[in-house]
Structures are given as structure tokens and as C-alpha cells.
Amino acid sequence: xxxxxxxxxxxxxxxxxxxxxxxxxxxxxxxxxxxxxxxxxxxxxxxxxxxxxxxxxxxxxxxxxxxxxxxxxxxxxxxxxxxxxxxxxxxxxxxxxxxxxxxxxxxxxxxxxxxxxxxxxxxxxxxxxxxxxxxxxxxxxxxxxxxxxxxxxxxxxxxxxxxxxxxxxxxxxxxxxxxxxxxxxxxxxxxxxxxxxxxxxxxxxxxxxxxxxxxxxxxxxxxxxxxxxxxxxxxxxxxxxxxxxxxxxxxxxxxxxxxxxxxxxxxxxxxxxxxxxxxxxxxxxxxxxxxxxxxxxxxxxxxxxxxxxxxxxxxxxxxxxxxxxxxxxxxxxxxxxxxxxxxxxxxxxxxxxxxxxxxxxxxxxxxxxxxxxxxxxxxxxxxxxx
Amino acid sequence: xxxxxxxxxxxxxxxxxxxxxxxxxxxxxxxxxxxxxxxxxxxxxxxxxxxxxxxxxxxxxxxxxxxxxxxxxxxxxxxxxxxxxxxxxxxxxxxxxxxxxxxxxxxxxxxxxxxxxxxxxxxxxxxxxxx
Numbered sequence: 344x345x346x347x348x349x350x351x352x353x354x355x356x357x358x359x360x361x362x363x364x365x366x367x368x369x370x371x372x373x374x375x376x377x378x379x380x381x382x383x384x385x386x387x388x389x390x391x392x393x394x395x396x397x398x399x400x401x402x403x404x405x406x407x408x409x410x411x412x413x414x415x416x417x418x419x420x421x422x423x424x425x426x427x428x429x430x431x432x433x434x435x436x437x438x439x440x441x442x443x444x445x446x447x448x449x450x451x452x453x454x455x456x457x458x459x460x461x462x463x464x465x466x467x468x469x470x471x472x473x474x475x476x477x478x479x480x481x482x483x484x485x486x487x488x489x490x491x492x493x494x495x496x497x498x499x500x501x502x503x504x505x506x507x508x509x510x511x512x513x514x515x516x517x518x519x520x521x522x523x524x525x526x527x528x529x530x531x532x533x534x535x536x537x538x539x540x541x542x543x544x545x546x547x548x549x550x551x552x553x554x555x556x557x558x559x560x561x562x563x564x565x566x567x568x569x570x571x572x573x574x575x576x577x578x579x580x581x582x583x584x585x586x587x588x589x590x591x592x593x594x595x596x597x598x599x600x601x602x603x604x605x606x607x608x609x610x611x612x613x614x615x616x617x618x619x620x621x622x623x624x625x626x627x628x629x630x631x632x633x634x635x636x637x638x639x640x641x642x643x644x645x646x647x648x649x650x651x652x653x654x655x656x657x658x659x660x661x662x663x664x665x666x667x668x669x670x671x672x673x674x675x676x677x678x679x680x681x682x683x684x685x686x687x688x689x690x691x692x693x694x695x696x697x698x699x700x701x702x703x704x705x706x707x708x709x710x711x712x713x714x715x716x717x718x719x720x721x722x723x724x725x726x727x728x729x
Numbered sequence: 730x731x732x733x734x735x736x737x738x739x740x741x742x743x744x745x746x747x748x749x750x751x752x753x754x755x756x757x758x759x760x761x762x763x764x765x766x767x768x769x770x771x772x773x774x775x776x777x778x779x780x781x782x783x784x785x786x787x788x789x790x791x792x793x794x795x796x797x798x799x800x801x802x803x804x805x806x807x808x809x810x811x812x813x814x815x816x817x818x819x820x821x822x823x824x825x826x827x828x829x830x831x832x833x834x835x836x837x838x839x840x841x842x843x844x845x846x847x848x849x850x851x852x853x854x855x856x857x858x859x860x
Contacts, residue, residue: 464799478736479765483854484811484825485793486800494791494813494823501791501836543808546794596813596823597764601791 349616352439353571353578354724355449356386356564357691362526362679366458367558374455375404376412378560383413386564387575388449391415393564395441395450397434399682400425401460404453420447425471427714428630429586429605431563431684435710435722436584438565448567454684455560463488463556472715475593489545489553489633491595491716496547496635498601503650507547509657510634511538513669514551514676516661517631521673524699528557529677552634554675561684563691572727579694582707583617583723585609595716604636606711606719607643613721614645617707621645624723625705626693627667628686630713631674640711641667644721663700671700683712687722694726739766741780749844749852751783753818764820785842786859787816789834792826812856814840824854834858 358381361367361374369377383390390413396406398421406421420441424430431452438450460466464487468477476491485491499505515535521527533551541550571578587608591598614620621644629644631637638652646667647655661669672678672689679685690708692698705726712720735743738754742765745752755762756770757777769776791813798804810826810833824842826833834840839859844852 462799474736475765478739480823483823484795484803484809485823486798486803490793490795490798490811493793494811497793498791498836543794543796546796546808594765596821601813 347616348436348439348443348584349582349618350568350580351443352565352581353568354563354581354687354691355566355571355574355576355578356382356384356388357688358382358385359526359561359681359685359688360559362528362557362559362681364528364557369457371403371455371457371460372408374457374558374560375399375453375562376408378455378562379409379451379453380413382451382562382564385576386566388564388566393449393451394418395420395438395447397422397424397437397450397452399423399454400430404455409451420450426586426712426718426720427470427472428632428683429712429714429718429720431682431687432584432710432712432720432722433586435565435581435687436586436720439581439584442565442567448570450565451562452565452684453560453562454682456558458558470715472593476716480596489548492633492636493545493548494595495601495639499635499639500547502602503653505638505653507539507549508535509638509653510552511535512656512659513631513634513637513661514538516659517670517674517676519662520671520700521677524673524678527673527678528555529673548633548635554632554680555677557679559679559681561681561688563684563687577695577727579691580725580727581722582619582725583613583615584721585612585616586718586720589717589719592716592718598717602639602649604639604643604713604717604719606640606713606721609719609721610644613723617723619707619723623707624667624709625707626671626690626702627669627709627711628672628674628690629669629711630683630686631670631676632713634676636713637669640713640719643719644709644711663702668702671698671702686710690724694724736766738768738778742766746854747852751785751842751854752780753783753820755779755781762819764822783816783818785816785822785854787814787822787840789836789838789840790815790821791836792833794833812840814856824856827855827857830857
């Protein structure tokens with residue numbers, strides 16, 4: 344029998360809270376506990392029934408903290424997935440595998456940050472996967488994510504004629520969605536001209552190519568199929584999941600093709616597992632730490648050919664109603680940065696039919712994660728049709 | 730932000746760089762070059778290494794001009810450009826372009842590494858246009 348994760352698990356609970364600029368009144372640990380509790384309550388699962396926790400790899404909240412706070416009597420599985428912004432989607436694959444193996448029935452995926460951890464440059468310098476960058480490249484002037492990732496964008500522009508205004512299309516579409524997303528942090532509409540006039544950060548990245556940094560928390564609950572339909576909300580099924588790591592995963596500089604991310608390896612696996620094609624995807628939540636990272640993923644995920652990302656996004660194609668609605672919640676660029684867990688939460692809402700910017704009739708959705716120096720994760724989710 | 734302690738395998742590289750020389754790590758069994766220094770040859774999995782001097786000459790593969798940084802040491806240097814250079818030796822090296830050069834060499838341009846003393850006495854490897 345061929346083993347697959349298709350419909351081996353369902354997303355049964357989803358929650359997010361407290362997105363704000365600056366510092367939260369709560370600690371990172373408290374925020375994650377509160378978001379985890381809200382996700383369990385959304386599902387109608389008693390928090391003590393959770394028997395698996397995939398904790399953030401920052402170590403800011405341990406599985407043991409959930410045992411303590413939720414009164415979990417018998418935690419059967421705990422893990423961390425250290426893939427930066429690719430972690431939450433990678434954790435969906437892991438949670439489904441653990442459920443399929445019969446180890447757990449309810450696996451909680453919490454994220455959260457109180458805004459006290461220092462700036463993003465300080466945080467990434469502490470990540471293990473950045474140790475080579477910290478040792479060999481930070482002393483030579485490349486410190487932060489935009490500085491490191493802009494080298495990939497520059498190369499893409501050189502090889503394929505991609506334009507800064509193509510990056511602008513992505514920022515404008517995310518912001519357009521955020522204007523009608525109640526919990527989005529940036530809700531003032533922007534134009535392509537606004538993007539072009541925003542100050543340069545790490546050329547070719549301008550300010551409006553960059554996501555925001557904020558406090559807040561988000562969590563989802565992943566449950567076994569035999570209980571998923573008995574819970575409070577309609578289940579959203581995991582149809583396909585995969586992770587992929589780029590060539591030269593620890594050094595962008597040495598990567599043979601700077602324009603190819605881990606997502607390129609993961610995408611076909613996830614689609615094959617789901618048994619559907621790109622044209623079947625009604626809505627996508629694409630990890631958007633930077634505009635270019637969205638454009639490159641659209642290619643690597645197979646929504647268009649390599650090099651065609653610029654033409655693909657032009658003319659508002661990523662807005663709800665466009666060719667491929669991307670990040671109807673506003674994404675990390677305009678809603679909030681929650682390492683991509685907010686993208687999963689949004690997809691659950693889309694496939695329940697309760698999103699603020701609902702894509703009419705959405706049945707299949709794709710969520711991507713991008714993290715560290717190019718790791719890519721893909722989950723294909725589908726609406727319950729029983 | 731603090732610079733981490735050098736990894737054991739990279740100590741000869743760091744010592745040479747501080748003394749104004751670019752050393753690249755090569756596999757002592759199959760001869761393949763690799764950068765940055767690491768414990769195992771990705772081609773033949775040997776852990777035996779030798780070091781060879783590089784002229785630091787190569788071709789611009791990508792370029793980023795930094796206008797905003799929170800790093801104190803580099804803040805006063807903005808805007809400055811960091812080049813990804815395909816060295817003629819066969820590996821790539823990331824290093825800044827000379828801080829006083831205003832025109833960024835295009836992708837494909839030839840550049841060469843040189844070592845420039847900084848105000849703190851440190852020798853910093855910088856790329857300059859190749860004559």
C-alpha cells in the first residue's frame with residue numbers, strides 16, 4: 344500500500360491574537376499559551392486533550408510549558424522544526440505524520456513573540472542556520488535578511504528582466520487586502536508609485552519590499568481524521584505537504600542558481616500527494632518576508648515558469664478576483680509577521696468560508712513557508728466536502 | 730551584535746584574512762576547492778585539507794547596495810555595496826566594494842580583492858575594479 348499524508352489529518356482549530364507594533368503587555372510565553380488555548384477552544388477541544396506540541400525552535404515556549412499550563416496528563420510527542428519562516432508549514436507535515444503513525448490525536452502548533460527579542464538582525468544572527476553567515480559574511484558587510492536576500496533578487500532581475508515595479512505589484516496587492524482585514528497592522532492603501540518612492544533599504548529592496556516586525560501570536564490545532572468531523576468547526580483537510588531545501592542551504596553566496604529556492608523541490612511532491620494541479624488552487628498564502636521571495640516562490644511552486652514571475656504578477660493578478668489570489672489577509676507585508684502561522688490561520692478561514700476577504704467558493708488552497716536561507720515548505724489544504 | 734568564535738576548521742582562513750591574504754580550503758585528497766571552510770569535502774567526503782592562496786580576482790555575480798543598516802560599524806559607510814563575486818578559482822566570495830567607489834560594477838564586470846587598513850587598524854578585504 345502506498346503511504347500518503349493526503350487526508351491523514353485535519354486542521355481543526357485556528358487562532359491569532361494581539362498583533363501590535365512595539366512591545367506586548369504579555370510575555371512571549373504567555374502569548375503562545377493564549378494563542379494555543381484559543382486554537383483549542385476554536386476546535387472545541389479541551390486543552391488537556393492535546394497530546395502533541397511542535398514548539399517554536401526559538402525555545403521561547405517549550406512543550407513542557409503547555410503540559411504545565413493546560414494540565415496535559417500524557418504528552419506523547421514534542422518537537423521543534425528549526426526552519427525559520429518555513430517552520431509552521433513544515434510542522435503541518437510533521438504533525439500529520441505523527442497523527443498518521445497513531446502517536447497523537449491533537450497536535451498543537453503555537454507561535455508568538457512579545458517584541459522584546461531585539462531587532463530582526465540580532466535574532467537571525469543567533470539562529471544556528473545562520474552561523475556560517477555570521478562567521479564569514481557578517482564581518483564583510485552583509486548583516487540582515489534584506490541584505491542577504493537582495494542578492495538573489497538582483498540576480499533574478501539580471502537574468503530575467505524582472506522589474507522593481509513587479510516587486511511593487513506584490514506589495515500593493517498585499518496592502519490592498521489589508522485595507523479590509525480588521526486585524527492588519529498596515530491598512531493605508533499604497534500604489535506602485537508609493538513603492539517606487541519608498542526609501543532604499545538594500546538595493547534592489549525598498550522599504551515597501553520588506554515585511555513588518557511586530558508582536559503577537561497565532562496557533563493551529565491539527566487533529567486525527569476520526570475525530571475531526573466531531574469537533575466544533577468544519578475540518579480543513581491536509582491534502583499534500585512537503586519540505587525542500589535549496590542547493591547550498593547554508594550559503595546563498597555559493598548557491599549555483601541564486602534564483603532557485605527549496606520550494607522548487609517541495610512543490611511537485613506536495614501536488615502529487617494532493618492529486619491536484621496548480622490550476623485547481625483557488626487561493627494561496629505565500630510567505631512574504633520580501634516581495635521578491637513571493638515572486639520567486641510563484642515560479643518555484645510552478646504557478647508560472649522560471650523567469651515569468653514578473654509578467655505573472657502584473658496588473659493586480661494577486662488580488663482577490665485576480666488570476667491567483669495571494670495572501671487575502673495582507674500577509675507579513677501588511678497584516679503581521681508571525682513566521683507564517685498567520686498564513687495557515689488565514690487559509691483555514693478561507694476554506695471554512697469565513698475569511699474577511701473571502702475568495703468565493705474556495706475549495707483548494709496552498710500555503711507556503713520560506714525560511715532561513717531558502718528552505719521551502721508547501722501544504723495543500725482542502726475544504727471539507729462530506 | 731557579536732562576531733561568533735571562528736569554527737575550528739576555519740582558523741587558518743581567518744588568520745590569513747586578518748594578515749591580508751585570502752586562503753581557500755582545498756580537499757587534500759581530490760583537490761576540490763570549497764568556501765566557506767568546512768569539515769568535510771562535499772565531493773569525496775575526505776576530512777583532509779590543504780590551503781591555497783587565491784589572487785582574489787573574479788567576476789561580479791550579484792550586488793547589493795546597502796542604504797540602511799542597524800550595525801554601528803557600517804552605518805557611517807552607507808550607502809555601500811556588497812558584491813557576490815565568482816572567483817576565478819571556482820568558488821564565490823562575498824565582500825564589500827571599495828567604500829569610496831560610487832559606481833557599482835555591473836554583473837559580469839571583473840573585480841579584484843585588495844586589503845585596506847581601517848581606522849581601527851583592521852585589514853578589511855574589499856573589491857576594486859580590475860584594471
